Amino acid sequence: MRTPAFGLLNRLAVLIARAASLALFLVWGSFFFEHLVWFEDPATWPPPRVWLTQGLHLTLLLGYLLSLFWERLGSILIAVGSVAFFGLTGGVDALTFAFVSLLPVPFYALGWLSRPGSPRPEA
Numbered sequence: 206m207r208t209p210a211f212g213l214l215n216r217l218a219v220l221i222a223r224a225a226s227l228a229l230f231l232v233w234g235s236f237f238f239e240h241l242v243w244f245e246d247p248a249t250w251p252p253p254r255v256w257l258t259q260g261l262h263l264t265l266l267l268g269y270l271l272s273l274f275w276e277r278l279g280s281i282l283i284a285v286g287s288v289a290f291f292g293l294t295g296g297v298d299a300l301t302f303a304f305v306s307l308l309p310v311p312f313y314a315l316g317w318l319s320r321p322g323s324p325r326p327e328a
Contacts, residue, residue, distance in 0.1 A: 215319040222312035223273055226283075229306060230269035237262050254293075261290035265306065276313045283310055 240259065243251045265286030272279025287306035291299045 212319075215316050218312045218316040218319060219276070222276070222309040222316060225309040225312065226269040226272045226279070229308065230266055233262070233269075233306065234266055237266060258290060258294050261286055261293065265290055269309070272309060272313065276316070280310045280313050283307065 237259070240262075243255060244259075263286075264282055268279050268282030268284075268286050270279070271282060284307060287303050291303040291306065295302045
C-alpha cells in the first residue's frame with residue numbers, strides 16, 4: 206500500500222528534475238549560441254558534420270525545454286541528444302558530459318514511479 210510519502214517523493218523528484226533541466230539548458234545553451242558564429246557567413250559555412258552536431262545539440266536543448274511540460278517526451282530527447290551529441294564531440298570526457306547531461310532523466314523516472322496510481326510491483 207502506498208503511503209503519503211510517495212506524494213512528497215514525487216513532487217521532490219520532479220522539482221529536482223525540472224531545476225536540473227533548466228540549469229542544464231542554460232549551460233549547454235550558452236555553448237550552442239557561442240558556436241552559432243560558425244554559421245554567420247553563408248560563404249564559409251562549416252562542413253556537414255558540424256551541421257549534424259549542432260542539430261544534435263539542439264535536440265538536447267529542446268529535450269530540456271520539453272521536459273518542463275512533457276516529461277517523457279523531453280526525457281527521450283535528452284537521452285538521444287546527450288548520447289549522440291557527446292558521443293560525437295565529447296572526446297575523452299564524453300561519458301562525463303553525457304552523465305551530467307542525463308541528470309534530469311532518473312529524477313523524472315523517479316517522479317513517474319512515485320506518482321500516485323502509477324503501476325508498481327507490490328511486495
